[in-house]
Structure formats: structure tokens, C-alpha cells
Amino acid sequence: MVKKVSLKDIALKIGVSTALVSYVLSGNEEKGRVGKETAEKIRQVAKELNYQPNHIAKSLKTGKTNTIGLIVADISNPFFASIARAVEDESGKYGLTTIIGSSDESPEKLKNLVEVFIKRQVDGFIISPPDHSEETIEYIISLGIPICLIDRHFDHVKSSYVVTDNKESMQKAVSHLLGMGYKNLAFIAYNSTLQHMKDREQGFLDATSEIYSQVYKINFSKQHDELASTIEVILNEQKADAIVFATNTLSVAGLKYLTQHKVKIPQDLNVMCFDFSEVYDFFYHPIIHVKQPIEQLAKESVTILFNQMKEEHLQQLVLNSELITKTRVMV
Amino acid sequence: MVKKVSLKDIALKIGVSTALVSYVLSGNEEKGRVGKETAEKIRQVAKELNYQPNHIAKSLKTGKTNTIGLIVADISNPFFASIARAVEDESGKYGLTTIIGSSDESPEKLKNLVEVFIKRQVDGFIISPPDHSEETIEYIISLGIPICLIDRHFDHVKSSYVVTDNKESMQKAVSHLLGMGYKNLAFIAYNSTLQHMKDREQGFLDATSEIYSQVYKINFSKQHDELASTIEVILNEQKADAIVFATNTLSVAGLKYLTQHKVKIPQDLNVMCFDFSEVYDFFYHPIIHVKQPIEQLAKESVTILFNQMKEEHLQQLVLNSELITKTRVMV
DNA sequence: CTGAAAGCGCTTACAG
DNA sequence: CTGAAAGCGCTTACAG
Numbered sequence: 001m002v003k004k005v006s007l008k009d010i011a012l013k014i015g016v017s018t019a020l021v022s023y024v025l026s027g028n029e030e031k032g033r034v035g036k037e038t039a040e041k042i043r044q045v046a047k048e049l050n051y052q053p054n055h056i057a058k059s060l061k062t063g064k065t066n067t068i069g070l071i072v073a074d075i076s077n078p079f080f081a082s083i084a085r086a087v088e089d090e091s092g093k094y095g096l097t098t099i100i101g102s103s104d105e106s107p108e109k110l111k112n113l114v115e116v117f118i119k120r121q122v123d124g125f126i127i128s129p130p131d132h133s134e135e136t137i138e139y140i141i142s143l144g145i146p147i148c149l150i151d152r153h154f155d156h157v158k159s160s161y162v163v164t165d166n167k168e169s170m171q172k173a174v175s176h177l178l179g180m181g182y183k184n185l186a187f188i189a190y191n192s193t194l195q196h197m198k199d200r201e202q203g204f205l206d207a208t209s210e211i212y213s214q215v216y217k218i219n220f221s222k223q224h225d226e227l228a229s230t231i232e233v234i235l236n237e238q239k240a241d242a243i244v245f246a247t248n249t250l251s252v253a254g255l256k257y258l259t260q261h262k263v264k265i266p267q268d269l270n271v272m273c274f275d276f277s278e279v280y281d282f283f284y285h286p287i288i289h290v291k292q293p294i295e296q297l298a299k300e301s302v303t304i305l306f307n308q309m310k311e312e313h314l315q316q317l318v319l320n321s322e323l324i325t326k327t328r329v330m331v
Numbered sequence: 332m333v334k335k336v337s338l339k340d341i342a343l344k345i346g347v348s349t350a351l352v353s354y355v356l357s358g359n360e361e362k363g364r365v366g367k368e369t370a371e372k373i374r375q376v377a378k379e380l381n382y383q384p385n386h387i388a389k390s391l392k393t394g395k396t397n398t399i400g401l402i403v404a405d406i407s408n409p410f411f412a413s414i415a416r417a418v419e420d421e422s423g424k425y426g427l428t429t430i431i432g433s434s435d436e437s438p439e440k441l442k443n444l445v446e447v448f449i450k451r452q453v454d455g456f457i458i459s460p461p462d463h464s465e466e467t468i469e470y471i472i473s474l475g476i477p478i479c480l481i482d483r484h485f486d487h488v489k490s491s492y493v494v495t496d497n498k499e500s501m502q503k504a505v506s507h508l509l510g511m512g513y514k515n516l517a518f519i520a521y522n523s524t525l526q527h528m529k530d531r532e533q534g535f536l537d538a539t540s541e542i543y544s545q546v547y548k549i550n551f552s553k554q555h556d557e558l559a560s561t562i563e564v565i566l567n568e569q570k571a572d573a574i575v576f577a578t579n580t581l582s583v584a585g586l587k588y589l590t591q592h593k594v595k596i597p598q599d600l601n602v603m604c605f606d607f608s609e610v611y612d613f614f615y616h617p618i619i620h621v622k623q624p625i626e627q628l629a630k631e632s633v634t635i636l637f638n639q640m641k642e643e644h645l646q647q648l649v650l651n652s653e654l655i656t657k658t659r660v661m662v
Numbered sequence: 663c664t665g666a667a668a669g670c671g672c673t674t675a676c677a678g
Numbered sequence: 679c680t681g682a683a684a685g686c687g688c689t690t691a692c693a694g
Contacts, residue, residue, distance in 0.1 A: 006671055017681045022673060035679055052450055056391045057671035060686050065387065075419065081412040085433060088406065097451055099428055102416060119383055120428055256612050260658075281587050282613040327591075337687055348665045353689060366663055388687035391670050665694085670687105678681085 069117035086298030107133040146308040170203025189246035248275030400448035417629030438464040477639040501534025520577035579606030
């Protein structure tokens with residue numbers, strides 16, 4: 001390992017104090033009221049010696065690490081992977097480094113990750129919280145650590161967040177289905193107290209008040225079994241003519257089940273999905289879905305967090321999503 | 332922000348030196364030869380005050396950050412997202428934190444990321460290198476920073492790596508196709524000097540020496556256009572009866588193109604893919620593919636890197652992959 | 663068995 | 679305009 005050059009080396013070489021070097025190199029020249037020629041010389045020698053500031057030392061002194069913690073349900077899920085990518089890119093622009101963790105929808109895992117990240121002295125959090133994790137979120141807030149929730153939030157927790165207009169977009173999407181003539185709808189959601197889930201359900205209910213519809217809720221931890229049996233009920237008992245899925249994981253798993261059971265979409269049954277998935281491109285007919293502005297969600301969350309890291313104000317942002325009714329055309 | 336308790340606070344409270352506290356709390360009790368009762372008291376007070384060691388200070392002193400940098404082509408690509416997830420989980424077990432970056436297959440971006448990460452003082456790198464990035468990899472090695480390449484490596488660069496047996500698994504997979512009676516094969520790969528790409532091509536060539544076959548190489552940056560025209564050539568001119576895709580991105584994009592152009596698999600044309608993708612489950616017939624042991628790749632890379640961080644030895648690991656010929660059954 | 667002290671590489675209030 | 683000095687919170691060789 002090559003010895004790194006420090007402020008001291010530069011100071012020694014020129015014969016000034018490390019203080020001056022620090023002022024110049026950290027761009028606080030005016031604050032140190034350094035002479036012009038001295039400043040120039042310092043800059044020149046710094047370049048000459050290829051000086052790289054030591055973040056660690058700086059962090060120790062300032063108490064800021066310029067690192068943020070991103071915690072999502074599962075980074076290997078394409079939806080969250082896209083968020084992670086956008087958060088990384090955006091935070092890099094602010095000179096922030098991102099560390100990522102996956103909660104697997106478990107409030108305990110979230111709590112552990114938060115503790116690890118706090119020990120790592122992250123300057124702030126971007127979190128897509130699992131069900132029943134209010135306590136941990138409030139704990140972060142009580143420590144005075146900036147936080148911005150993303151994609152999900154708790155109505156009764158006072159925090160920054162950026163989400164989409166879940167209720168409205170679901171209502172619009174379902175209304176679109178009704179406009180196509182469907183009259184017997186099933187809605188599959190997770191059993192959850194999370195606001196975005198409640199909003200999507202409400203949107204569905206608002207849109208279907210005049211037709212026959214049924215709401216099914218399955219448990220995240222047993223979704224494999226429960227999704228299968230629920231779809232069987234929908235097909236054989238409710239005899240719905242369209243299923244509305246509340247999330248991207250449900251959408252993909254549901255489509256998979258329908259495909260493997262040779263249910264033809266939309267002939268036998270139509271579907272309405274939430275969030276985009278690559279798999280939609282593999283159907284001959286368009287998969288109608290609500291497309292959330294993932295990149296924008298991610299970018300805004302970084303901006304909100306960054307602002308919060310310097311000033312002390314919360315910000316809540318609700319973005320619009322888009323209803324997609326056609327297949328992406330390739331080439 | 333609540334004031335954090337430091338070693339000093341504990342030392343002050345008991346009336347011992349911070350040195351003793353440090354020895355006890357960092358588990359170097361025997362090294363400091365601390366008295367039993369003193370040690371016990373220190374531990375007790377530490378717990379009482381809810382002492383959290385300051386990583387930053389420790390890092391500054393020891394020069395170790397317990398952070399590793401993972402750089403892949405694109406974290407939003409499911410293949411790399413899975414690797415990232417497994418690396419995170421595994422490195423967490425060693426008390427390491429992972430920071431992630433996406434190179435977008437660009438050697439320049441890789442170089443930038445590496446520089447940012449080095450400034451952040453990562454203790455080591457896990458990298459899936461893009462084409463023509465030997466220089467940056469060698470630069471890392473020349474600095475004495477531990478590194479383990481993953482999924483890809485350069486034959487002529489002396490580094491640790493963990494990859495799969497690309498040549499053998501491709502050969503076995505293609506032989507399987509031949510065994511099914513296919514006689515006119517097309518191979519689509521990226522134009523690349525990366526060893527794994529060359530190995531996969533060689534595996535294809537070795538297996539097809541006795542039949543008619545054609546190799547097509549497309550450029551990563553223009554893959555959209557080139558993939559489409561290549562497939563057209565394969566269908567209309569070569570009239571192949573099966574296409575072999577060399578990577579997961581090519582597999583998914585190729586399948587998408589075939590689907591959207593109503594080419595029936597396997598009736599009109601069969602395919603052989605590399606790496607698993609969720610989209611395979613949306614075909615009524617099984618998509619034959621080579622499945623790399625992603626989790627194992629990731630875990631081993633962390634282990635190799637970790638060992639390298641304490642001892643000074645390289646390690647090269649080649650894992651076996653598996654040929655999948657049946658669809659995953661759901662529920 | 664225990665403690666005083668130096669030092670990691672910065673930043674910044676303070677004194678000149 | 680410039681410098682000496684303290685201090686962020688640890689670790690660790692050294693002296694007793």
C-alpha cells in the first residue's frame with residue numbers, strides 16, 4: 001500500500017501550517033483569508049503530490065460521513081433494484097455514498113439494519129418500510145437523523161416521504177377496466193396496514209361501487225400457497241372476468257400462475273397489474289398496468305433527504321403514475 | 332442528536348484509563364492483561380451507558396474501514412441484483428458493509444467508481460469487470476488493495492476470481508441440444524475480449540464441430556438494433572433450428588424479440604439460454620438454460636476477499652453450473 | 663496488572 | 679493575512 005500524502009506533507013513542503021492548506025483545499029479560502037500566492041502554491045503542490053483528502057479523518061472531525069443508508073424490502077426484486085440504481089446515481093451527484101440493505105419485509109430485520117447503519121454513522125436514511133415498522137422509523141426520527149420514506153409511508157408518522165398517488169391511480173386504472181366492459185372484478189392485495197396498500201384498496205373500492213367485486217388479501221409470508229388458492233376461488237367460485245393485482249410481486253406471481261394453468265389473457269380473464277415488469281412483454285396482448293415513476297421517486301427522495309440534511313424541514317411528495325394499456329414495442 | 336458516549340466517558344466514570352476500556356471492549360483483554368474485576372466493571376458500565384463504538388475513529392486509527400466495494404455492470408439487472416443481494420448478506424456476516432456501483436459496461440465509469448471507492452477507503456473490491464478494464468483492475472492490484480473478480484476475469488491478469496466453468500457448461504448444454512436432434516445452430520454473443528465470453532464461444536464451437544453452425548457477435552452498445560437484424564438473418568438466411576444465447580441479457584432480449592415476432596418456441600425454433608430469468612416461466616415449453624450458481628459465486632467471492640484482506644494470497648475458483656431442461660413448477 | 667501519551671488526518675476557533 | 683493548538687474517538691507501543 002503506497003503511503004498517502006496528507007495535509008501535513010503539503011504544509012511541510014511549502015513551509016506553511018496545515019491550517020492554511022486545509023482552508024485552501026476545502027474551498028474555505030475566504031474564511032481563512034489566505035493570500036493569493038500562498039493559495040495558488042498550495043493548490044499546485046497538492047496536485048503535484050496527488051493529494052487525496054482522507055474522508056475518515058474529515059468525518060471524525062465533522063461528524064458527517066456523507067453516506068446514506070437505503071433500506072428496501074429486497075434488492076434482488078427488480079422494482080427495488082431500479083430504485084436502488086436511481087438512488088445510487090442521484091446520491092453520487094451530491095457526493096454521497098449509498099449503502100443498501102434488504103429488510104425482507106421484516107420489521108426486526110429493518111431494526112437490525114438500522115442499528116448497523118447508525119453505527120456506521122450514516123447521515124440519513126431512505127427507507128421503504130415493511131409493515132409494523134413504525135417504531136423503528138420513529139426511533140430514527142427521535143435520534144434526529146434525517147429520513148425520507150419511499151414508495152410507502154405511515155399516515156400517522158411525521159416524516160418526509162415520496163410516494164405515488166396510489167388511490168387515484170388505482171381508481172383510474174380500474175375505471176379503465178370498467179370502461180372496457182368488465183363487470184365482475186377481483187382485487188388481490190397483501191394483508192397489510194401500510195398506507196399505500198390501504199390506498200390502493202380504497203381506489204379499487206371507489207371505482208367498483210356500482211359493479212360486483214371482491215377483495216382478497218393474502219399474507220406476505222405465505223403468499224405462494226395463498227395466491228394459488230385465491231386465484232382458484234376467483235376462477236371457480238367468483239367467476240370474475242378480471243383480476244386486479246395490488247403490487248408488482250403479486251402481479252408477476254399471479255401472471256405466472258395464470259400462465260402455467262393455461263388461463264388465456266385476456267380471453268379467459270383479463271388482468272390489471274401494478275408496476276411495470278419485464279414479463280409483460282412476453283404476452284401477445286398488452287398487460288394493462290399502472291406504471292409508477294420509479295426513477296423520479298428515487299431522485300426526489302435523495303433531493304428531499306439532502307435538503308433535510310442541511311435544513312431542518314420535512315417534505316411530503318405525491319407523484320402521479322401512468323396507466324399503460326399497450327405493449328412496449330421492441331425494435 | 333443525542334450525545335454519544337465514548338470510551339472516555341466510561342473511563343472517567345470508573346476511574347481507569349481509556350486504554351483499559353479499549354482493551355476490554357475490543358476483546359483484547361489478554362493483550363492488555365486487564366484485571367478480571369476491572370474488566371467486568373468496564374463491560375457493565377459500557378452496557379449501562381449503551382456504549383456504541385465509533386467506527387470512524389477506529390477506522391482512522393487502524394486504517395481499516397470494514398467496507399468493501401462491489402461494482403457490477405448494472406445493479407438493476409436481475410442477475411447482478413441477485414449477486415448484490417448475496418454479497419450484502421454474506422459480507423454482513425463478516426461485519427463488512429458493502430457499497431455498490433454500476434459500471435454500465437464502461438471502463439471509464441468503472442475507473443471513476445474505483446477512484447471514488449478508494450477515496451472512501453474500501454478495504455477491498457469485488458468486481459465484475461467490463462471489457463477493456465484490465466488497466467483499472469491492475470491499478471487496484473498495484474495499490475495493494477485486495478480484489479476478487481466475479482463472474483468474469485482476465486486470463487492474463489493475476490488476481491483472485493470466482494467464475495463458472497463457462498466453456499464446459501456451454502459445451503454440455505449445446506451437446507444436449509444436439510442430442511435432441513438439432514442440426515443447424517446459431518450462437519449469439521457479445522463482441523468482447525472478456526474471458527468468459529471467449530470460453531462460452533469455445534464451448535459452443537467444441538460442441539458443434541460436426542454440424543452446421545454459425546457464430547454472431549453483436550456490440551453491447553448497439554445491441555438493440557444488432558440483435559434484431561442478427562435474428563432476422565438467422566431466421567431467414569441461416570434458417571437455423573435453434574439459437575444459443577451467450578448471456579442473460581441476450582437471452583431475455585432474444586426471447587422478447589422472438590415472442591413479439593410470433594416465433595413459436597420450440598416449434599418454429601428452439602433456444603438455449605445462459606443464466607436463469609423469471610421470464611422463462613412464461614413459456615408453455617421449458618426454456619433450456621445454463622444456470623450459474625449465483626449465490627455461491629457471490630458467497631465465495633466474499634470469502635476469498637475476506638481471506639485476502641488478512642493474509643496475502645490469491646485464490647481462483649471455478650464453480651460448476653447446472654443445465655436446466657424443465658420449467659420451474661409453481662405451487 | 664495498569665496508565666500516560668502519542669498519533670491517525672483532518673477542521674476550526676482563537677490569537678496574533 | 680497567517681500559525682499554533684486543541685480536539686474528534688479511538689488504538690497501541692511503551693513504561694512502570
